[in-house]
Structures are given as C-alpha cells and as structure tokens.
Amino acid sequence: MKPLRNLMDKLEPNFQEGGKWHKYWPLYDGFATFLFTPGHATGKGAHIRDSIDLKRTMAMVILAMVPAMLIGMYNVGFQHFRALGEEAAFMDTFLYGALKVLPLIIVSYGVGLGVEFLFCIIKGHQINEGFLVSGMLIPLVCPPDLPLWMLAVAVIFAVVIGKEVFGGTGMNVLNVALTARAFLFFAYPADISGDKVWISGNLVAAGENANVVDGYTGETALAQFAKVGGEVSHLGGVAYDGISDFLMAGFIGLVPGSVGETSALGILLGALILIATGIGSWRIMLSVVAGGLAMGYLLNGVAGMFPDNPYLAIPPFYHLIFGGFAFGAVFMATDPVTASQTPTGKYIYGFLIGVLAVIIRVLNPAYPEGMMLAILFMNVMAPLIDHYVIQSNIKRRLKRTKALAHA
Amino acid sequence: MSTETTVQEKAPKAPAKPLFTAKDRKLITDPLDDDNPITVQVLGICSALAVTVQLKPALFLCMGVLFVMVFGSATISLLRNLVPSRVRIIVQLVVVAALVTVVDLALKALAYDVSKELSVFVGLIITNCIVMGRLEAFALANKPGPSILDAFGNALGYSVILIIVAIFREFFGSGSIMGFNLIPQGFYDMGYVNNGLFILPPMALILVGIIIWVQRSRNKKLIEAN
Numbered sequence: 001m002k003p004l005r006n007l008m009d010k011l012e013p014n015f016q017e018g019g020k021w022h023k024y025w026p027l028y029d030g031f032a033t034f035l036f037t038p039g040h041a042t043g044k045g046a047h048i049r050d051s052i053d054l055k056r057t058m059a060m061v062i063l064a065m066v067p068a069m070l071i072g073m074y075n076v077g078f079q080h081f082r083a084l085g086e087e088a089a090f091m092d093t094f095l096y097g098a099l100k101v102l103p104l105i106i107v108s109y110g111v112g113l114g115v116e117f118l119f120c121i122i123k124g125h126q127i128n129e130g131f132l133v134s135g136m137l138i139p140l141v142c143p144p145d146l147p148l149w150m151l152a153v154a155v156i157f158a159v160v161i162g163k164e165v166f167g168g169t170g171m172n173v174l175n176v177a178l179t180a181r182a183f184l185f186f187a188y189p190a191d192i193s194g195d196k197v198w199i200s201g202n203l204v205a206a207g208e209n210a211n212v213v214d215g216y217t218g219e220t221a222l223a224q225f226a227k228v229g230g231e232v233s234h235l236g237g238v239a240y241d242g243i244s245d246f247l248m249a250g251f252i253g254l255v256p257g258s259v260g261e262t263s264a265l266g267i268l269l270g271a272l273i274l275i276a277t278g279i280g281s282w283r284i285m286l287s288v289v290a291g292g293l294a295m296g297y298l299l300n301g302v303a304g305m306f307p308d309n310p311y312l313a314i315p316p317f318y319h320l321i322f323g324g325f326a327f328g329a330v331f332m333a334t335d336p337v338t339a340s341q342t343p344t345g346k347y348i349y350g351f352l353i354g355v356l357a358v359i360i361r362v363l364n365p366a367y368p369e370g371m372m373l374a375i376l377f378m379n380v381m382a383p384l385i386d387h388y389v390i391q392s393n394i395k396r397r398l399k400r401t402k403a404l405a406h407a
Numbered sequence: 408m409s410t411e412t413t414v415q416e417k418a419p420k421a422p423a424k425p426l427f428t429a430k431d432r433k434l435i436t437d438p439l440d441d442d443n444p445i446t447v448q449v450l451g452i453c454s455a456l457a458v459t460v461q462l463k464p465a466l467f468l469c470m471g472v473l474f475v476m477v478f479g480s481a482t483i484s485l486l487r488n489l490v491p492s493r494v495r496i497i498v499q500l501v502v503v504a505a506l507v508t509v510v511d512l513a514l515k516a517l518a519y520d521v522s523k524e525l526s527v528f529v530g531l532i533i534t535n536c537i538v539m540g541r542l543e544a545f546a547l548a549n550k551p552g553p554s555i556l557d558a559f560g561n562a563l564g565y566s567v568i569l570i571i572v573a574i575f576r577e578f579f580g581s582g583s584i585m586g587f588n589l590i591p592q593g594f595y596d597m598g599y600v601n602n603g604l605f606i607l608p609p610m611a612l613i614l615v616g617i618i619i620w621v622q623r624s625r626n627k628k629l630i631e632a633n
Contacts, residue, residue: 147598149598150600161613161617165616183604187602187603187604187605188600188602188603190600191600
C-alpha cells in the first residue's frame with residue numbers, strides 16, 4: 001500500500017489548481033478516493049460520521065455479488081458442455097464460463113466508467129461512483145453470448161439517459177442496470193429473449209448443431225413453466241430424475257438463464273452479506289418475497305378455472321428459485337436511490353414488486369420473466385409511495401395534536 | 408420591448424416598406440429555435456411520437472400540417488372581427504376540420520399508400536395543439552399577413568423536429584432513410600442488428616428529450632432562472 005500512497009501523493013500536485021492536468025482533477029480524485037478512504041474530517045459541530053462512505057458501500061455490494069457471479073460462470077460452462085453431451089473437468093468448465101463472462105464485465109465497466117469520466121470532466125464534477133455496482137450488475141443480467149457491441153450501446157444508453165440526464169448518481173429515477181437490460185430487451189429482442197441465447201456457444205443458431213444431445217432445449221425454466229407447468233423434466237442438455245433433482249439444480253444454479261441470476265444459493269449468500277452489513281434493506285427483500293408468494297398462492301388457487309395456462313398451477317415457491325426473481329429482489333429492488341425511502345414505503349414498494357413480477361410472469365404469455373418490468377415500474381412509483389406515506393403520517397399526527405388540544 | 412419598436416416603426420410611416428421586415432422575419436425564424444412549438448412550447452408531441460417511425464409519412468404529415476396551418480390562420484385572421492368570442496373555438500374547429508378533410512381527401516387521391524400509413528393521424532391534425540394554439544394565440548389578434556407568416560414558421564419549426572426524429576428513428580430502427588437501405592449487407596453479416604427500440608414510440612419521446620437537451624445547452628436564452 002505504501003508505494004501506491006507515495007505515487008498518488010507525488011501525482012497530486014499535477015492535478016491541483018495550477019497543475020498541468022488540472023482539468024482532469026475529477027479523474028484523479030475518483031481514483032485516489034477509490035484506493036484510499038479520504039482523510040476529510042468534519043471540522044466543527046457534533047456530526048456523527050460513519051467510516052463507511054459511498055465507495056465502501058458499493059464495494060460491499062460487489063462483494064455480495066461474487067458468489068452468484070462465480071456460480072454463474074461455472075454454470076455457463078456447465079450448460080455449454082452438457083448441451084454438447086460432453087463431460088468436462090471442473091476447472092475447464094469454470095474457465096470456459098469465465099472467458100465468456102469476463103469480456104462482458106470488462107466492456108460494461110470500460111464503457112460505463114468512460115461515459116461517467118467524460119461527463120464529470122465536462123461538468124467539472126467529482127466522479128460518481130454509482131457505476132461501480134451497475135457495471136457489475138449489467139453483465140450478470142445478460143445472457144452469456146450477448147454481442148459485446150450491444151452491451152456497450154446499452155451501457156451508454158443507460159448511463160446517459162438513465163442517469164446523467166437526471167443529474168448523475170443519486171438523482172436517477174430508474175435503476176441503471178435494469179435500464180440497460182430493458183434497452184437490450186426492446187432493442188435487440190432476438191439476443192436477449194427466446195430459446196436460443198441462454199446456453200453459450202450459439203448451439204442452435206449455428207444451423208441445428210448435430211452435436212447437441214438428444215432432447216436438447218434452449219429454453220429457461222420459466223419458458224418451460226409457461227408450456228408444461230411445474231413438471232419440468234429437461235432443461236438445456238440436462239435431463240432430471242424427478243422434480244427434486246430439478247429443484248436442486250435450480251437452487252444451486254445449474255439451469256439455463258442470464259449469467260448471475262440462476263443461482264438462488266449464491267444470491268442467498270449475497271443477501272446475507274447485504275443484510276448483515278446493513279447495506280441492503282431487509283424490508284424490501286422480505287416484502288418482495290412476500291408479495292411474490294402471496295400472488296403466487298392467489299394465482300395457484302384459481303389455477304383450476306384456467307386449465308389453458310399451466311403456469312398458474314406451479315407451486316408458488318418456484319417463483320423464488322427460478323428466473324431473476326431472487327436476483328432482482330436482493331440486488332435490484334434494494335437499490336437505495338430508486339427504492340422508496342420511508343420504512344413503510346419500503347414494505348409497500350417491495351410487496352408490489354413481488355406481486356407485479358408474478359402477474360407479468362404468469363398472465364402475460366409474451367414475457368415469461370417479469371422481474372425487470374416490475375422493478376422498473378415500481379421505481380417510477382416509489383416517490384409517489386413515499387409522498388403518501390409522509391402525508392398520512394402528517395395527517396395522523398395533526399389529528400393527534402388536535403385531539404389533545406380539545407381535551 | 409418589441410411593442411416599442413413597432414410603435415417607432417409605424418410612426419414615421421416608412422415610405423417603401425420592405426417585403427419582409429425584421430419583425431416579419433422573426434415570425435418565421437423564432438419558431439425554428441427560440442420558440443419551437445415542440446421543444447419549447449411542448450405542443451404536438453403525440454404526432455411526433457406516432458408518425459416518425461419512417462421519414463416518408465413524417466414528411467407528408469408535415470406538409471399536411473403546413474397546409475392546414477397556413478390556410479387556417481389566413482381564414483381565421485380574416486374572420487377575426489366577425490366571430491363573436493364566445494363561439495370562436497367552434498369556428499376555428501370548423502375551419503380546421505374543413506381544411507383537414509381537404510388534406511385527407513387529397514392524400515387519398517394522390518398518395519393512397521401514404522394515406523393508409525398515416526391512417527387516423529391525418530384526421531388528428533384537427534386536435535394537434537399547434538394548429539389551435541396558433542389560431543388562438545396569434546391569428547385571432549393579427550392581420551392575415553403576419554398570421555400566415557406565423558403559421559408558416561410554426562409549421563416549419565414542427566416539421567424540423569419531426570424530420571430530425573424520423574431520420575434517427577428510420578436509420579437506427581430500419582437501417583434506411585426514405586425507404587432506401589443505407590446500411591450495407593456486410594454490416595448485418597458481421598452481426599449488426601437494427602435497433603428495435605427505435606421503432607417503438609418511447610424512443611421518439613427520448614429523442615425529442617435529447618433534442619431539447621442539446622438545444623438548451625446551446626441556446627442560453629432558453630435556460631430558466633431558478
């Protein structure tokens with residue numbers, strides 16, 4: 001650490017007022033405060049200062065994403081080799097996935113931070129560290145074979161239109177990572193939805209590859225639910241011995257899907273880290289799960305009346321294990337900028353996300369996955385929820401003071 | 408400020424009045440930038456979203472709006488002292504509706520495929536806020552000459568934005584402009600894909616937003632003090 005500190009100290013005068021690179025001060029400041037906790041201290045008055053600042057918070061969220069990402073990387077290789085009917089060694093499998101996922105992460109960070117630096121230099125602001133988390137989230141919610149240029153376009157769109165036009169980190173209405181995904185989803189639907197993109201290696205696109213094992217299907221578990229209900233026997237190149245085998249694969253994360261969202265186990269570990277450190281709101285996570293389960297049971301209850309839609313009949317807890325529900329609940333819905341701010345508002349916000357996600361999944365045949373749209377919709381509604389929570393609090397207290405005054 | 412200058416101009420009764428005075432020219436140039444009907448007055452957004460997927464229908468709609476606005480403004484301006492103010496909206500509607508019917512029938516007769524493409528949006532010129540807005544705000548209180556210039560300017564300002572949005576949407580959404588393919592096949596072979604979001608109406612809204620952003624960062628007059 002010492003040589004790094006010395007280097008930063010030596011470089012600092014160049015960036016200060018009058019230095020030759022003064023224009024790029026935000027750049028230096030961004031790097032310096034990323035590497036070392038800044039030494040500012042509050043001079044006067046009794047202010048309580050937490051030692052954790054925004055950059056440290058972001059680093060913790062990224063740490064929480066690591067389990068899901070590592071299992072996701074392994075899963076990319078696993079799905080690929082299984083679809084070809086090959087047995088590969090653990091390290092080979094992991095390396096295949098890592099080589100698919102790392103370029104996505106590098107492009108996401110490179111492009112996103114590039115846009116942020118550009119805006120900071122133009123506006124003369126400090127660097128916004130908000131992209132540290134978004135840059136990691138975006139590759140984790142994309143299919144492994146997404147063309148890198150599409151990712152780059154989506155990141156530019158999300159950072160500029162989703163965030164910078166509103167004034168940068170902390171001012172955005174919509175979750176940046178989901179804005180990028182929504183952009184991809186509507187701009188390039190063939191590369192982020194359907195049944196050809198979830199298993200790496202362009203297996204179907206390359207002309208009905210003859211090497212694919214018998215019974216290969218490229219769909220995600222959610223697309224299968226829409227077709228056959230909960231009795232899924234086959235996903236990708238893997239056939240399951242009964243339903244418990246399938247559920248176990250889904251829980252560990254060895255099913256086709258976007259890179260980081262398949263593993264409920266990894267996401268659960270991440271959730272524990274976030275809750276233990278107090279960074280992620282447990283209120284939101286809990287209420288998203290509650291909302292999803294409540295809507296799941298409700299739809300399950302009426303399943304008998306609508307035999308045409310097998311999705312209705314799946315056990316509600318399947319919603320938590322498969323697809324992006326868990327990932328969205330833990331990492332997206334809890335985004336402190338775009339979520340509701342009041343504790344009561346957080347319960348309402350989370351519950352409605354869960355409810356909407358399941359409604360979209362089950363009742364809209366065009367979208368087997370609904371988490372993205374549910375969270376984006378509730379992002380827009382979050383300020384409204386907060387407004388009414390605050391107003392009702394004011395009304396309640398006014399009533400109380402009036403009652404006291406009359407007594 | 409502007410009223411003072413007009414008083415001064417009128418007082419000496421300039422013998423040889425030029426065809427377009429500076430004030431007349433401002434009537435045409437103002438709506439192009441400083442007082443653009445879409446980006447500054449924020450009128451007529453619906454049609455900017457609906458008909459800008461491709462450039463060709465956008466151009467036809469612009470011509471329709473230009474026609475309706477110029478003749479509508481001229482008519483209302485001529486009638487302005489005859490119409491009781493209580494029924495002025497109805498009179499404006501009748502005039503505009505008649506002109507829109509002319510446009511609609513003309514399109515059906517001369518360019519049937521475009522007319523089908525524009526479908527209901529020709530009829531909806533009647534409800535285009537720009538048309539009624541300018542009749543109400545300008546033609547009712549001014550002589551036919553300036554009214555025509557004002558209508559012409561506003562229709563042009565509207566058209567400029569529509570054409571910019573349509574060019575971007577058609578190029579990125581369909582890879583063509585005016586129906587001519589501009590992106591070579593080699594790009595598609597290398598993996599380029601047309602952007603489906605540009606086909607959808609929300610992208611038109613975002614594009615209009617970006618135009619407003621660029622315009623305001625260049626034109627300091629438009630920055631609100633707050």
